Amino acid sequence: DKMEEMTRGAFKPRVIVRTSIGAKVPLNGGVQHTKNHTEAFKHLLENVDVVLLENKNDIFAAYQKAMNRTDSKSTLLIEYGEYYNE
Secondary structure, eight states: OOOHHHHTTSSOOOOOOEEEEEOOOOOOOOHHOOOOOOOHHHHHHHHEEEEOSGGGGGHHHHHHHHOOOOOOOOEEEEEEEGGGGO
C-alpha cells in the first residue's frame, strides 16, 4: 500500500489480490474464517481499491476493471465463500 510513497514514485506496483470471506455452509469454519473485514481494509489501505463483491455475477466485471485500470492502483477483491456452494 505504501510502496509508491516509500520509493518516491519510482515503483508503482499494480497487484490484484483475491480473497474470500469463509463460507458457513456446508461447514462453518468458525469466527476466525467467516468474519467480514472489508471495512477495516478500507480504512487501512489508502492506495488500494477494496471491493466487496456482493453478487457472484459481479466477479468477472470486477476482475476486468482491476486488470484494465489505468490509475496504477492495486485492487483487493473480496468474495463470499458461499458463492462456490451454489
